[in-house]
Amino acid sequence: MDSKISLLCFLVLASSLLHCARSDGSDSRLLKGINSYRASLKVPALSENNNAACLAEQLAKQFKGQPCTNTTGANTVPGTEQQFPDYPKYLDHCHLNASVTEDGQVMPACVPGLVPDVVLTNYTKSQYNQYLNDTKFSGVGIANEGDWVVVVLSTSTGSGGYSPAPPGSNWAPSVHPFNQLILLLVAIVCLLMM
Numbered sequence: 001m002d003s004k005i006s007l008l009c010f011l012v013l014a015s016s017l018l019h020c021a022r023s024d025g026s027d028s029r030l031l032k033g034i035n036s037y038r039a040s041l042k043v044p045a046l047s048e049n050n051n052a053a054c055l056a057e058q059l060a061k062q063f064k065g066q067p068c069t070n071t072t073g074a075n076t077v078p079g080t081e082q083q084f085p086d087y088p089k090y091l092d093h094c095h096l097n098a099s100v101t102e103d104g105q106v107m108p109a110c111v112p113g114l115v116p117d118v119v120l121t122n123y124t125k126s127q128y129n130q131y132l133n134d135t136k137f138s139g140v141g142i143a144n145e146g147d148w149v150v151v152v153l154s155t156s157t158g159s160g161g162y163s164p165a166p167p168g169s170n171w172a173p174s175v176h177p178f179n180q181l182i183l184l185l186v187a188i189v190c191l192l193m194m
């Protein structure tokens with residue numbers, strides 16, 4: 001096989017593996033932790049909600065760079081959470097509107113280095129526990145940036161389901177898995193050729 005082609009194949013393979021590893025990192029670890037916590041309470045597991053994840057990503061980007069203090073994230077006194085002036089913009093970006101997110105729950109946490117066990121207890125052993133153990137929530141989106149992780153819970157009702165406003169406008173989040181699929185296919189073809 002041509003050495004240039006094998007180099008290309010190697011790069012594609014490496015980047016697709018990296019990609020899988022990245023999207024399967026601390027976020028899915030936290031989700032597993034949350035779901036085993038729910039299992040221990042005999043509450044149904046949360047399933048991944050792409051639109052909630054999109055919003056979580058937008059919010060995480062805003063928190064990134066802010067230092068962790070005893071008044072940020074899980075340490076905030078309930079009711080004093082910071083408001084987001086650009087919230088409507090994030091909703092727009094994720095093809096959501098306020099009427100499908102009002103029953104959802106946004107939960108930011110700040111943990112230096114995002115140490116997995118500490119992150120999990122920031123959710124299970126804080127004010128957030130009252131939401132995590134609630135059967136009302138059925139979906140979840142998680143994103144992290146810097147020392148921040150944002151968990152967004154969604155319900156299975158219309159007012160918290162995070163379903164995109166006009167049907168079919170939800171193209172952006174679905175592009176991503178599609179790209180990954182192509183990468184994976186190219187990688188498989190490469191493997192077969194080697």
Ligand SMILES: *[C@@H]1O[C@H](CO)[C@@H](O)[C@H](O)[C@H]1NC(C)=O
Pocket residue numbers: 070071
């Ligand atoms: C946060 O920490 C500061 C100094 O470390 C302390 O004065 C303050 O009381 C703490 N606030 C809370 C809510 O624990």
Ligand SMILES: *[C@@H]1O[C@H](CO)[C@@H](O)[C@H](O)[C@H]1NC(C)=O
Pocket residue numbers: 068074110111112118121122123125126
């Ligand atoms: C949350 O994480 C911080 C570290 O940023 C830690 O100081 C705090 O004790 C944690 N809170 C809980 C409830 O685990």
Ligand SMILES: *[C@@H]1O[C@H](CO)[C@@H](O)[C@H](O)[C@H]1NC(C)=O
Pocket residue numbers: 041129130131133134
């Ligand atoms: C959920 O947590 C809240 C507050 O932390 C508690 O009052 C409630 O009993 C818990 N519910 C379940 C099902 O564990």
Ligand SMILES: *[C@@H]1O[C@H](CO)[C@@H](O)[C@H](O)[C@H]1NC(C)=O
Pocket residue numbers: 097098099100165166
């Ligand atoms: C949000 O979308 C729903 C369903 O598409 C619609 O009925 C509602 O009027 C919209 N609300 C806002 C604030 O745009």
